[in-house]
Amino acid sequence: MKNKINKIQFNKRTSIVEIEEGYNLCPKFNKDNLLPCITVETKTKEILMFSYINKLAFKKSIETKKAHYFSRSRESIWLKGETSGMFHNIKKMFIDDDQDCVIFEVKLAKPTKGGKAASCHVGYKSCFYRKIEYKEGQASLKFTEKKKSFNPEKVYKGIPNPTKI
Amino acid sequence: MKNKINKIQFNKRTSIVEIEEGYNLCPKFNKDNLLPCITVETKTKEILMFSYINKLAFKKSIETKKAHYFSRSRESIWLKGETSGMFHNIKKMFIDDDQDCVIFEVKLAKPTKGGKAASCHVGYKSCFYRKIEYKEGQASLKFTEKKKSFNPEKVYKGIPNPTKI
Numbered sequence: 167m168k169n170k171i172n173k174i175q176f177n178k179r180t181s182i183v184e185i186e187e188g189y190n191l192c193p194k195f196n197k198d199n200l201l202p203c204i205t206v207e208t209k210t211k212e213i214l215m216f217s218y219i220n221k222l223a224f225k226k227s228i229e230t231k232k233a234h235y236f237s238r239s240r241e242s243i244w245l246k247g248e249t250s251g252m253f254h255n256i257k258k259m260f261i262d263d264d265q266d267c268v269i270f271e272v273k274l275a276k277p278t279k280g281g282k283a284a285s286c287h288v289g290y291k292s293c294f295y296r297k298i299e300y301k302e303g304q305a306s307l308k309f310t311e312k313k314k315s316f317n318p319e320k321v322y323k324g325i326p327n328p329t330k331i
Numbered sequence: 332m333k334n335k336i337n338k339i340q341f342n343k344r345t346s347i348v349e350i351e352e353g354y355n356l357c358p359k360f361n362k363d364n365l366l367p368c369i370t371v372e373t374k375t376k377e378i379l380m381f382s383y384i385n386k387l388a389f390k391k392s393i394e395t396k397k398a399h400y401f402s403r404s405r406e407s408i409w410l411k412g413e414t415s416g417m418f419h420n421i422k423k424m425f426i427d428d429d430q431d432c433v434i435f436e437v438k439l440a441k442p443t444k445g446g447k448a449a450s451c452h453v454g455y456k457s458c459f460y461r462k463i464e465y466k467e468g469q470a471s472l473k474f475t476e477k478k479k480s481f482n483p484e485k486v487y488k489g490i491p492n493p494t495k496i
Contacts, residue, residue: 174469228470307356
């Protein structure tokens with residue numbers, strides 16, 4: 167496995183035409199060596215999550231077909247689903263015009279400790295469970311998911327909440 | 332208009348419960364004062380673009396219902412469509428669990444200099460017009476859009492290409 171992952175090569179960025187209209191994968195990692203990654207449910211095209219990946223997380227995701235992301239707070243790669251069982255099984259991957267953002271299209275797995283297939287640590291299917299409303303100069307949030315898919319206290323028992331103030 | 336935009340307030344981030352399960356908009360801008368933004372076509376749910384917004388671009392987008400983004404290379408706010416006519420008319424907005432990423436759901440406008448409604452400066456509808464394929468240790472790209480929606484040389488004549496090597 168390790169050898170296979172090491173074998174995956176990202177190409178050099180040689181010209182704008184090559185980057186935008188070529189067939190070579192030449193991703194541009196940002197100044198923190200990260201690439202933004204949008205996760206979408208393959209069945210519904212619903213956006214589930216936004217995160218970052220580094221080179222190794224990208225290679226592991228390509229090779230294992232299980233999404234690996236990079237946690238900026240823990241400064242380490244994490245395999246999505248390792249704790250919860252809610253793996254992101256990658257079905258398709260896309261890259262944008264200037265190759266500085268990717269999409270992972272995934273099939274969701276059910277949490278191992280009960281509940282429906284979901285993605286968000288708060289208990290909802292998608293992390294984007296709130297709509298921004300704007301009326302008379304005031305912005306507020308409205309829930310679009312009415313019910314949680316699983317109980318996060320059960321599924322993530324003893325695990326620190328990744329959300330930071 | 333300026334007064335209305337100034338009136339929009341983002342709330343303080345006071346607790347994790349409030350951030351994750353509350354009704355107040357309290358976005359977390361990153362160390363560069365930017366918020367990642369995913370743009371989706373409202374009709375098809377297709378992801379069109381990934382970009383960043385700053386506080387003022389976010390407020391302008393909320394108030395005018397036309398997407399304003401922040402260009403990191405030009406270090407300034409841009410109204411999408413200003414040059415091309417391909418405005419992103421915002422229909423819905425979403426925010427994620429920890430409020431550090433937003434989605435703009437938009438209706439696309441046609442380029443003023445001919446062609447179909449599209450979003451990407453290369454000429455395709457979406458910026459994500461290439462799929463990543465992986466076979467025998469080799470990653471490569473395959474086009475998912477066969478034909479450009481407009482001629483970028485006509486629509487963006489004299490405008491520098493935003494893609495950087």
